[in-house]
Amino acid sequence: MTGAQAPAVRGDRTDRIDIAYSPCPNDTFVFDALAHGRVPGAPALDVTFADIDVTNGMAERGEGTVLKVSYAVLPWILDEYALLPCGGALGRGCGPLVLTRDAGGSGADLAGRTVAVPSERSTAYLLFRLWAATEVPGGVGEVVVLPFHEIMPAVRDGRVDAGLVIHEARFTYQEYGLHRLADMGEHWESTTGLPIPLGAIVAKRSLGDDRLRAVAEAVRTSVRMAWDDPEVSRPYVREHAQEMDPSVADRHIGLYVNEFTANLGPDGYAAVRGLLTRAAAEGLVPALAPGALDFP
Numbered sequence: 001m002t003g004a005q006a007p008a009v010r011g012d013r014t015d016r017i018d019i020a021y022s023p024c025p026n027d028t029f030v031f032d033a034l035a036h037g038r039v040p041g042a043p044a045l046d047v048t049f050a051d052i053d054v055t056n057g058m059a060e061r062g063e064g065t066v067l068k069v070s071y072a073v074l075p076w077i078l079d080e081y082a083l084l085p086c087g088g089a090l091g092r093g094c095g096p097l098v099l100t101r102d103a104g105g106s107g108a109d110l111a112g113r114t115v116a117v118p119s120e121r122s123t124a125y126l127l128f129r130l131w132a133a134t135e136v137p138g139g140v141g142e143v144v145v146l147p148f149h150e151i152m153p154a155v156r157d158g159r160v161d162a163g164l165v166i167h168e169a170r171f172t173y174q175e176y177g178l179h180r181l182a183d184m185g186e187h188w189e190s191t192t193g194l195p196i197p198l199g200a201i202v203a204k205r206s207l208g209d210d211r212l213r214a215v216a217e218a219v220r221t222s223v224r225m226a227w228d229d230p231e232v233s234r235p236y237v238r239e240h241a242q243e244m245d246p247s248v249a250d251r252h253i254g255l256y257v258n259e260f261t262a263n264l265g266p267d268g269y270a271a272v273r274g275l276l277t278r279a280a281a282e283g284l285v286p287a288l289a290p291g292a293l294d295f296p
Helices: 025-035 052-060 071-077 123-135 148-156 169-176 184-192 209-228 230-241 246-256 265-281
Strands: 017-021 045-049 066-070 081-083 089-091 097-100 115-117 143-145 162-165 179-183 196-204
Touching: 017 025, 017 052, 025 045, 025 209, 025 230, 025 246, 052 066, 052 071, 066 071, 071 123, 071 196, 071 265, 089 246, 089 265, 097 148, 097 169, 115 123, 115 148, 123 162, 123 184, 123 196, 123 265, 148 162, 148 169, 162 169, 169 246, 179 184, 184 196, 184 265, 196 209, 196 265, 209 230, 230 246
Parallel strands: 017 045, 017 066, 115 143, 115 162
Antiparallel strands: 066 196, 081 196, 089 196, 097 162, 097 179
16 A cells, blocks of 8 residues: 555545545544545545655655654654644554564574564664663664565564564464564553654644644544544445454554544653653654644
C-alpha cells in the first residue's frame, strides 16, 4: 500500500484538505468517519495511504497538508507543521519489540550484531537506540533498514541477527518461530513512567490557527464516532488491512487507539517532550525549539 492513492472522498465542502496516513487498522479506524464525510462541518478529504517512512519523508520535504508521522521526525518539521493534540498513537504496553531466533538472551547478545529496523527516522528506532545505549555494551553492529513486513522473515531466515518490529507483529511473531529479546515500551515505561509515544498527526501551520483548530476538532470527533459505533468502521478497516486476521486487527485497534488518541493531555505531551529531549541528549535528533510543541 506504500504511496497508494485512495479514491478521493467527495463532499459538498470546497475547503478540501489532503491527508496521508497508513492503511493500518488504528489509522483507518480513527479516520473512517472523517474520510467518509460523516463528521458534521468538517472539510472533505483527499486521502493517500502510505507507510510511515513515506509520510516522514513527505513531511521533511514539506509535502502534504495533514500527515501521520513518527514522533521521531518532529524536530525536523515543526517549523512548517504543528503537532495536533489528537489522532496519534501513544499508549502503554504497546512498544516495539526486538526479536531473535533464539529464546532467552539479553541485550548484551546484540553487541556487534546486525539488526533490521523499519526506519532510522522512526520512533521505534529512537526507543531502540535509547534502550541499546544502556543495554548493549559497545553497541550493535550494522543496522539494516527493511520494510516492516520483511523484518520477521529476515530474522527467521538468518539474514539478520535481530529485528525491531512494530504494530501487529506484537501478535504474530510466534508464527515465525521468533522470540522476544526485549520490549522497548517496557524499558521506556520503567525508566520514565510515561506512555510510549509512537505516531503523531501534524498539519501545515500555513492553514492558520482557526483551520488548525477545526482540523483537530474534526479528528477528535472522528475518533469518538468510531468508538461510539465500531461496526461502522469495519469495512474500511478490513479493506485496507488486506490479509490481516480480523481478530488481530481488533487487537491492533484496542492497543493503539486509546485516551491519548482523543487528547494527548499532560502525560502525552510529557512523553513526547521526554522522548525528544532524551534523544537530543544522545545526539540522535536536533533539540526542540522553545514552544515547538505548542498548539494554537
